[in-house]
Amino acid sequence: MSARTPFPLRPLTTALATLALAATGTLALHPSPAHAAACNGYVGLTFDDGPSSHTAALLNSLKQNGLRATMFNEGQYAAAYPAQVKAQVDAGMWVGNHSYTHPHLTQLGQAQIDSELSRTQTAIAAAGGGTPKLFRPPYGETNATVRTVEAKYGLTEIIWDVDSQDWNGAGTDAIVAAAGRLTNGQVILMHDWATNTLAAVPRIAQQLAARGLCAGRISPQTGRAVAP
Structure with missing residues (x-):
């Protein structure tokens, strides 16, 4: 057998060293251009009135x-439905306050x-949903008194830019x-x-991806959708 090495050692050694550095975190491996460019912006998907018997299917x-x-x-x-609140968190969702009984x-x-907001903060926390930082007033109705109570509990008021009209019987195509x-x-x-919104979810995902938009979290500082 020849004593000559059948393949160059230096490239192999370099490759092994690179892998070792990457494994220890010493070397940063850059994401592929396709992955880096995947999100050109972020939008906030929000779902009101839960949790319910419908929540599991929506989360899936x-x-x-x-x-x-x-x-x-x-x-x-x-x-x-405390287990569904925990399921929301376990599925990577964020949980906000939408009042206790959905009044005007x-x-x-x-x-x-104050009772509407404080009892909801307590119920969500007790169910494993953490302490909400975001509040959506029912029907989007707010005034100075509502905002004063929100501030007391450190809540940022979140309305919406686009209304899907799913509450008003909008079909899947419209959503x-x-x-x-x-x-x-x-x-x-x-x-x-x-149910029409549940049916719309896969198409919403495809559409957002086609436009380079990703589903983000809502910032308590700005009320806008940002990177998770």
Whole structure:
């Protein structure tokens, strides 16, 4: 057998050293250009009125389609379905406060508004959803008194830029079209219980990807969708 090495040692040694450095974190491996350019912007997908018996199916669809969303939960349902609140978090979703009983807050006094928000903070935390930083007033109705109570609990008010109209019987095509109007940083209103919205999720995911948009979290500082 020849004593000559059948292949050059230097390239192999260099390759092994590179792998070793990467494994220890000493060398940063750059993501592929395709991966780096995948997100040209972020949008906030939001689902109100949960958790419910519909939540598991919605979470499965979101996960299967690589989407994350903010779930604005009602306190009464967080108390009734605590396992679903924990499932939301385990699925990578963010949990927000949507009042306890979904009243018209602008028609209530400050003490009643306080009760709606504080009980929901407690119910969500007790269910494993953490302490919400985001609040969506029912019907998008707000005033100075509502905002005063929000500030007391460190909550940022989140309305929406695009209304999917799923609460109003919008069909799947219309919901997908509504999501198609989202631009970087914007937030869309959808609902946990809407079957047409559940059907729209895969198409929304495809559409966002085609436009270079990714599902992001909603910043408590700005109220806009940002990178997770």
